[in-house]
Amino acid sequence: MKTIADLRAALIAAQKLTGQSSFDRRAPASKAIPPLLAAKAEISRFIAEHGDSAEAWRLLSQAQECLLGYATARESFEKALSLSPQRSPKDLKHLVLLREYESKWKDLPLTPDELQRLGRHLSDVLATQACDHTARLTKAWLAEFSPGKQDQKLKALRHWGGYCDCEVLGNAVQGTA
Structure with missing residues (x-):
């Protein structure tokens, strides 16, 4: 032992x-x-x-x-x-x-795993294109990989400072954890 x-x-x-x-x-x-x-x-x-x-x-x-x-x-x-x-x-x-x-x-109505996967997705996409200062990528990812209660999830991400995709990555994904 x-x-x-x-x-x-x-x-x-x-x-x-x-x-x-x-x-x-x-x-x-x-x-x-x-x-x-x-x-x-x-x-x-x-x-x-x-x-x-x-x-x-x-x-x-x-x-x-x-x-x-x-x-x-x-x-x-x-x-x-x-x-x-x-x-x-x-x-x-x-x-x-x-x-x-x-x-x-x-x-936060996302699991830690979902938040990590969202972060990887945003990091990969934003590495190749600039943020357009909307939550377009986040909304699309949520619709595909975390369906249901999308408005509640977006509201929670905004509460963490994630109003656009780069802020979701910088404040909500990296800030929550």
Whole structure:
């Protein structure tokens, strides 16, 4: 069985593959998903076999956060805090941040995968042609790959600062994550 140090090292190695920064989450790079899922499974197994460990719950929260599972990341972090002898101001700030991200993702009617695919599409197209400052490309992509509730999705993207295709890419796609 792996130790907490082993689990932490595996999670850190997987996090390095994500392309995410600490405070700028976006969908993880596809090459990071298998190691993240493996680390998450090992951490969950450790918790099941060794009982409650605040450090293990923190690691599980980090893995869930990297996978954009903010609701479960918040729950795991709250469990870690309940098992910790004391809470630092940094812990409380992180809990607030998890709650904010959870709320933002809940309000965005696109899955992280859809948002990532929309971002790749816009990035590819806008690399070859200038933005015409409309949401034409976004609307077309949504109609083809994420049908239903298009007005609600466009409204949510505008809420994130995505009024035209280049703003959807720069503010909504890269800003949400």
